[in-house]
Amino acid sequence: MVSDYKLTPNEKNVLIALDELRTADPGELARKAGMKVETAMQAAFLLDENGLARVDEAVTETYELTDEGKRYADEGLPERQIIDALSEPTSMDELKEMFPPPVVGIATGWLRRKGWASIEKGMVVPTGNAELSDDEKVLGRFGDMARTIGELEAGPGLIKDILKRKLITKNEDKCRLVSITSQGLEVVAAGIKVEEEVAQISSEMLKSGQWKDMKFRSYNIQTPPRHIYGAKVHPYQRLIDQMRRIFLDMGFTEIKGEIVQSSFWNFDSLFQPQDHPAREMQDTFHLSSRSELPLEYKDKVCAMHEHGGDIDSTGWGGNWSEEIACKDVLRTHTTALTIKYLSDNPEPPVKAFSIDRAYRRETIDPTHTPEFEQLEGVVMDKDMSFANLLGCLKEFYHRMGFEDVRFRPGYFPYTEPSVEPEVYVDGLGWVELGGAGVFRKEVTEPLGIKYPVLAWGLGVSRLAMLKLGLKDLRLLYQSDIDWLRKSPVCQL
Structure with missing residues (x-):
C-alpha cells in the first residue's frame, strides 16, 4: 500500500510521527519527526495532497489597547471625564479652560451620541443619565492582555466603533494544525520502511559500483513541469520599437531633444x-527657469504673431511678449523637437520623426496620465501635398496591422488643412489616434522654411492599448509581473 503512494523518506517520517501524535502543530510535528519545521510542513502538504494527512489553517483575531486606549482605560474616556465634572450647564469656553482642547473636541459628539448631554446655545447641558457605556465596559476587560472578541463580550459593531476611535488594534494570528487521516492510518498499519533514497547518481557511485545497492527516488514523468518564462522586452517597448522600425524603413531620420523647452519653441x-x-x-507644467530666445527668429515670430509678418495673414494681434516666450516648460508635445529640427535644416528634403515623452497636467484615469509617449513626424520637400500626408499615414497604420484607415477633418492651431486619422477596430468601431496636417505659413515663414511641411502627432499609448487589448492606460506603466510574463511576444 505504501508503494501506491510513492512516499519520500520525509513523508514517511512525518506520517510515522503523526501516527503517534494524531494532531500536532508544525513545531511539535517537526520535533517528533526529527527535522526542520519547513521540511516537516513541506512533507505534510504533500501528504495532504495524497489524502494521508490534513493541514488545517485557523485564523484567530485578537485585539489589544493602543497607548491612547490604555490612557483612557485608566483615566476614563473624554466624554466620561467631562460628564463627571459637570453638575450644571456649562459653556464650551469654560470646558476648554478646564480640559485640553482635543479632549473637549472629541467628547462633545460622543456626549450627544450617548445621550449624556445636549448642546444648547453653546452650553453643554447634562441629561442626568450617564450610566457606564458598553465601550467603557469593553475597555475595562482588557487589562494588560490581548483579548478575543468572545473574551471582550462585545459585538462586531461595537468593536468597529472602538477601532475607528483608534483605542484598540486588531491582530490576526494564523495557526496550522496537521492531523493524520484514516487513509494515513491504514498506510502506517500496513508497514512503513524508511530507506535512504538517492535523487541523482554521481560519478563516484558509478566507479565504485555502489549504485547497484542504492534505492533511487522515483519520478512521476506525468507531473507537469513548472512554467518557465523567458526574458523578453516589455510589451509597450516592443510596440514602440516596432513603430520606430517602420519609420526607419520608410527612410525617416529619428531625432531627440530636451524635455525642458522654452515657451518659444x-x-x-x-x-x-x-x-x-x-x-x-491646468495643461502645462511651468518651470521657474528661463531660456534665451534665438535672435535670428524672435523678431520674425513676433511680427507674425502681432500682424502676420510679410505674408497674407493678420496674425493674432496684440503685443507679443518676450517675457512669456522665455519661460521654460516641460514639453507638452514633441512637436517642439521637430519644429526646432526644421529650423536647423531648412533645405529639402527632410524626413524626420521622434518617439518620446510629453508632459501635461492631466488627472490620472484609465485614459489619461500626466506623461505619455507621442509619435511626431515631419516631411518637407518640394511639391509636397496633402495627399502625400494621407498616403504616408495610411502606410504606417497598414504596417501596424490596421486594414481600415480613414481621415476626419480636424482643427489644430498650427496646421491647415488638418485631419484626425482613425482606424477600425472590431468591437470598438472607428478609433481616433492623433492629429495631422500641413504646417501653416505662419509657422514655416519666420523660420526660413520655403517648402510645404507635412506634420503629424500620433498617440502611442492609445495605439498600444488597441494592439494589446487593454482598457486602462495605466497598465502600460505598472509592473504587473504576471501580465508581463504572459503577454505574447510581438513579431516585428
Missing part, C-alpha cells in the same frame, strides 16, 4: 497665441 514658434488656454496651469 513649445508654443510661439508653432503660431500658438500667448493667451491660448493650453498655456494655462
Whole structure:
C-alpha cells in the first residue's frame, strides 16, 4: 500500500510521527519527526495532497489597547471625564479652560451620541443619565492582555466603533494544525520502511559500483513541469520599437531633444497665441527657469504673431511678449523637437520623426496620465501635398496591422488643412489616434522654411492599448509581473 503512494523518506517520517501524535502543530510535528519545521510542513502538504494527512489553517483575531486606549482605560474616556465634572450647564469656553482642547473636541459628539448631554446655545447641558457605556465596559476587560472578541463580550459593531476611535488594534494570528487521516492510518498499519533514497547518481557511485545497492527516488514523468518564462522586452517597448522600425524603413531620420523647452519653441514658434488656454496651469507644467530666445527668429515670430509678418495673414494681434516666450516648460508635445529640427535644416528634403515623452497636467484615469509617449513626424520637400500626408499615414497604420484607415477633418492651431486619422477596430468601431496636417505659413515663414511641411502627432499609448487589448492606460506603466510574463511576444 505504501508503494501506491510513492512516499519520500520525509513523508514517511512525518506520517510515522503523526501516527503517534494524531494532531500536532508544525513545531511539535517537526520535533517528533526529527527535522526542520519547513521540511516537516513541506512533507505534510504533500501528504495532504495524497489524502494521508490534513493541514488545517485557523485564523484567530485578537485585539489589544493602543497607548491612547490604555490612557483612557485608566483615566476614563473624554466624554466620561467631562460628564463627571459637570453638575450644571456649562459653556464650551469654560470646558476648554478646564480640559485640553482635543479632549473637549472629541467628547462633545460622543456626549450627544450617548445621550449624556445636549448642546444648547453653546452650553453643554447634562441629561442626568450617564450610566457606564458598553465601550467603557469593553475597555475595562482588557487589562494588560490581548483579548478575543468572545473574551471582550462585545459585538462586531461595537468593536468597529472602538477601532475607528483608534483605542484598540486588531491582530490576526494564523495557526496550522496537521492531523493524520484514516487513509494515513491504514498506510502506517500496513508497514512503513524508511530507506535512504538517492535523487541523482554521481560519478563516484558509478566507479565504485555502489549504485547497484542504492534505492533511487522515483519520478512521476506525468507531473507537469513548472512554467518557465523567458526574458523578453516589455510589451509597450516592443510596440514602440516596432513603430520606430517602420519609420526607419520608410527612410525617416529619428531625432531627440530636451524635455525642458522654452515657451518659444513649445508654443510661439508653432503660431500658438500667448493667451491660448493650453498655456494655462491646468495643461502645462511651468518651470521657474528661463531660456534665451534665438535672435535670428524672435523678431520674425513676433511680427507674425502681432500682424502676420510679410505674408497674407493678420496674425493674432496684440503685443507679443518676450517675457512669456522665455519661460521654460516641460514639453507638452514633441512637436517642439521637430519644429526646432526644421529650423536647423531648412533645405529639402527632410524626413524626420521622434518617439518620446510629453508632459501635461492631466488627472490620472484609465485614459489619461500626466506623461505619455507621442509619435511626431515631419516631411518637407518640394511639391509636397496633402495627399502625400494621407498616403504616408495610411502606410504606417497598414504596417501596424490596421486594414481600415480613414481621415476626419480636424482643427489644430498650427496646421491647415488638418485631419484626425482613425482606424477600425472590431468591437470598438472607428478609433481616433492623433492629429495631422500641413504646417501653416505662419509657422514655416519666420523660420526660413520655403517648402510645404507635412506634420503629424500620433498617440502611442492609445495605439498600444488597441494592439494589446487593454482598457486602462495605466497598465502600460505598472509592473504587473504576471501580465508581463504572459503577454505574447510581438513579431516585428
